[in-house]
Amino acid sequence: MSTTPEDSxxxxxxxxxxxxxxxxxxxxxxxxxxxxxxxxxxxxxxxGIPLLLVVLVPFAGSNDYILRIGINLGLFLLLALGLxxxxxxxxxxxxxxxxxxxxxxxxxxxxxxxxxxxxxxxLLAIVIVVVTTAAFxxxxxxPSRRLTGDYLAIATLFFGQMFVVLMVSSxxxxxxxxxxxxxxxxxxxGISNVDQLSVLGFTFDSNLSYYLLLIxxxxxxxxxxxxxxxxxxxxxxxxxGEDSLxxxxxxxxxxxxxxxxxxxxxxxxxxxxxxxxxVQQGVYPSTFELPLxxxxxxxxxxxxxxxxxxxxxxxAIMTILPELLRFPEYSNWLFxxxxxxxxxxxxxSWKLVPAVFAGMIAIGFIANVIFLAIGVxxxxxxxxxxxxxxxxxxxxxFMPEERVLIGNIAFVALVVAxxxxxxxxxxxxxxxxxxxxxxxxxxxxxxxMLEPSITRQLLxxxxxxxxxxxxxxxxxxxxxxxxx
Numbered sequence: 218m219s220t221t222p223e224d225s226x227x228x229x230x231x232x233x234x235x236x237x238x239x240x241x242x243x244x245x246x247x248x249x250x251x252x253x254x255x256x257x258x259x260x261x262x263x264x265g266i267p268l269l270l271v272v273l274v275p276f277a278g279s280n281d282y283i284l285r286i287g288i289n290l291g292l293f294l295l296l297a298l299g300l301x302x303x304x305x306x307x308x309x310x311x312x313x314x315x316x317x318x319x320x321x322x323x324x325x326x327x328x329x330x331x332x333x334x335x336x337x338x339x340l341l342a343i344v345i346v347v348v349t350t351a352a353f354x355x356x357x358x359x360p361s362r363r364l365t366g367d368y369l370a371i372a373t374l375f376f377g378q379m380f381v382v383l384m385v386s387s388x389x390x391x392x393x394x395x396x397x398x399x400x401x402x403x404x405x406x407g408i409s410n411v412d413q414l415s416v417l418g419f420t421f422d423s424n425l426s427y428y429l430l431l432i433x434x435x436x437x438x439x440x441x442x443x444x445x446x447x448x449x450x451x452x453x454x455x456x457x458g459e460d461s462l463x464x465x466x467x468x469x470x471x472x473x474x475x476x477x478x479x480x481x482x483x484x485x486x487x488x489x490x491x492x493x494x495x496v497q498q499g500v501y502p503s504t505f506e507l508p509l510x511x512x513x514x515x516x517x518x519x520x521x522x523x524x525x526x527x528x529x530x531x532x533a534i535m536t537i538l539p540e541l542l543r544f545p546e547y548s549n550w551l552f553x554x555x556x557x558x559x560x561x562x563x564x565x566s567w568k569l570v571p572a573v574f575a576g577m578i579a580i581g582f583i584a585n586v587i588f589l590a591i592g593v594x595x596x597x598x599x600x601x602x603x604x605x606x607x608x609x610x611x612x613x614x615f616m617p618e619e620r621v622l623i624g625n626i627a628f629v630a631l632v633v634a635x636x637x638x639x640x641x642x643x644x645x646x647x648x649x650x651x652x653x654x655x656x657x658x659x660x661x662x663x664x665x666m667l668e669p670s671i672t673r674q675l676l677x678x679x680x681x682x683x684x685x686x687x688x689x690x691x692x693x694x695x696x697x698x699x700x701x
Contacts, residue, residue: 271432275425284424288496290536291431292489297516297532298438298525299485304514305523306451307478308458310370312510313357313377317483319505321350321490323384323402326500329412332403339414339495346491347484354483358476365461377510384502407501414495427496434492438485442525454478455523515681521694530692535677542673545666549606552661552676560654569647576651577658578613584655585615594618614662624664631656 256263274287296318303311328335328342337345361372388404402408414421414430421427445451456464457474465471494500512535520531542548561570588595596618598611617623634653638646665672684691 268432268436272429275428281424284428286537286540287428288424288431290533291428291435292493292496293513293516293532293536294435294529295431295438295485295489295492296513297520297528298435298442299482299489300513301517301523301525301528302442302445302454302485303478303482305517305528306446306454306458307475308461309475309478310366311373311479311482312370313373313375313380314482314486314513315505315507315510316377316380317350317354317486318490318493318509319380319384319500319502320353321346321487322494322500322505323408323490324349324487325491325494326408326411327401329495330408330410332400332408336412339412339416343414343488343491347487350487350490351480351484353487354479354481355476357483358479361479362472362475377507381502381506384505402502405502407499409499411494411498411500413498414492421495427492431492434488439525439529446525450474450477458523515677517691519681519684519691521691524691524693524695527691527693538677539673542676543669545603545669548666548669548672549610553606553658556654556657560650563650564647573647573650573654577654580651580655581613581658584659585613588615588617593623610662614659616663620663620667624660624667627656627660628664631660 271287275284296314299317300311300314303309303314324346325342327333328337328345329339330336357373357376361369364372384402384407385405387401388406389398390401391398414427419426421430445454453464453469453474456467456469457471461471493504513532516531516535517528518531519534520527520529538551541551557574560573561567564570564573593615594617596616598607601616602608602611631653634649634656638649638653641649661672665675688694
C-alpha cells in the first residue's frame with residue numbers, strides 16, 4: 218500500500234479530484250516538463266538558488282534605490298509570512314493585522330528615541346516590542362475567539378482603523394495625575410529621530426546592513442513557518458482553516474489555536490514594525506492605513522493561501538512590480554511581455570499563436586486607416602513615442618491628440634470586451650482575441666502611460682482578477698474541491 222507524503226495531504230479536500238488536472242498533464246507540454254524538472258531538484262537547491270540570487274544583489278553594482286526596494290521587500294515578506302499564519306493556515310479573516318505592524322513600530326520608537334527620553338539597547342527594545350505586540354494580539358483574540366467569517370472581519374477592521382485614529386489623536390492626552398497634557402505618539406507628525414539598530418557593538422547605519430539583516434530574518438521566519446507547516450499545530454491550523462466545525466468535532470482545540478495564531482502573527486508583525494521604525498528613523502500614522510493591508514492580502518492571495526513559496530513569490534511580485542511600472546522604458550517591456558506570455562498560456566497551442574498575433578498586427582494597421590479616414594487629429598511618432606520600442610509602436614499605434622478622452626473610451630471598451638468574452642465559447646473568444654489584444658495595447662499607450670501611479674494600481678488589480686478567474690487558488694495554492 219503506497220503512502221502519501223505529509224505535504225501532499227489536504228485537509229477538507231478530495232485530493233484525487235483536486236489533482237486530476239495535474240495528473241492528466243504530468244509529463245506533457247513544455248511547462249509541465251520544466252515544473253517536473255524543478256520539483257525534482259533537492260529542496261535545499263530549490264530554496265538555495267533564490268536565496269543566493271538575493272544575497273548577490275548588493276554585489277552586482279546595485280545602488281541605494283535597489284537596496285531600498287530590497288528592504289521594503291524584506292519587511293513585506295515578514296508581514297506576509299505573519300498574516301499567512303492567521304489567514305492562510307487558520308482561515309481567520311483578520312483585517313486589523315496592520316495595526317500590529319504599527320504598534321510594533323510605535324513601541325520601538327517610544328523605547329528608542331527622545332519621545333520619552335528612553336534609548337534602550339536595541340536587542341532589549343526589540344524583545345520588549347515583540348513580546349508586547351504578541352500579548353496585544355492575544356488580547357485582541359480573546360473577544361474575537363468566537364467570531365468567524367464576516368463578523369471577525371468587521372471586528373478586526375474596526376480595530377485597525379481605531380489604531381490609526383488613536384495614533385493621530387494621542388498627541389495631547391490628559392491624565393488625571395498630570396497638570397499638562399502628554400504627547401504619546403506625536404500626532405499626525407509621528408515620532409522622529411528613532412535610534413538605529415545596534416547589536417553587539419555593530420550599528421546598522423546603511424541600507425546594505427539593513428538589507429542583509431532582513432535576509433537573515435526572512436530566512437529564519439521562513440524556516441520557522443515551514444517547520445510549523447509540518448507540525449501538529451500546522452495540521453491542526455489547516456484543519457481549522459478548512460472547516461472549523463469539523464475540526465471542533467475532531468476534538469481539535471479551536472479556541473486555543475485561534476489565540477495562538479493571533480499571537481504569533483502579531484509577534485512577527487511587531488518585529489517587522491520595529492525594524493521599519495529603525496530603518497526609517499521615524500514612524501508616521503499614515504503608513505499603517507488600509508492600502509497597506511490590502512496589498513499584503515493581495516500578495517498572499519496571489520501566491521496562494523497557506524503556501525510558503527506562494528506567499529514569498531506573491532510578496533515579491535507586489536513589491537517589485539509597482540516599482541518597475543514607475544519607469545516607462547521598463548513598464549512598456551513588462552506590459553508587452555506579460556501580454557504575450559498570458560496569450561500563449563491562454564491559447565495552449567503553438568499553432569494558434571502566429572495567427573492571433575498576425576491578426577492583432579493587421580487590426581492595428583486597419584485602425585490607423587479608419588482613424589485617418591474619419592479625420593481624427595493625431596500626434597506624430599516623434600511627439601509621443603520614446604524608448605527602444607518607439608520605432609515599432611510609433612508606426613503601428615495611432616496616437617490621437619485627445620489622449621485622455623479617447624483613452625478613457627478605449628479603457629471602458631476594453632473592460633466591456635473582456636467581460637463579454639468570459640461569456641462566450643472558446644472558439645468565439647479566439648476569434649475576438651486579436652481585437653482585444655490590440656485594444657489593450659492601444660489603451661496602454663494612449664491613456665494608461667499618462668498616469669503611472671494609476672496604471673500601477675490598475676495593472677496589479679487586473680493581474681489579481683485574471684489570476685482569480687484562471688487559478689482561484691493562487692500561483693502555488695492547492696485547489697479545493699467541496700462536496701455539495
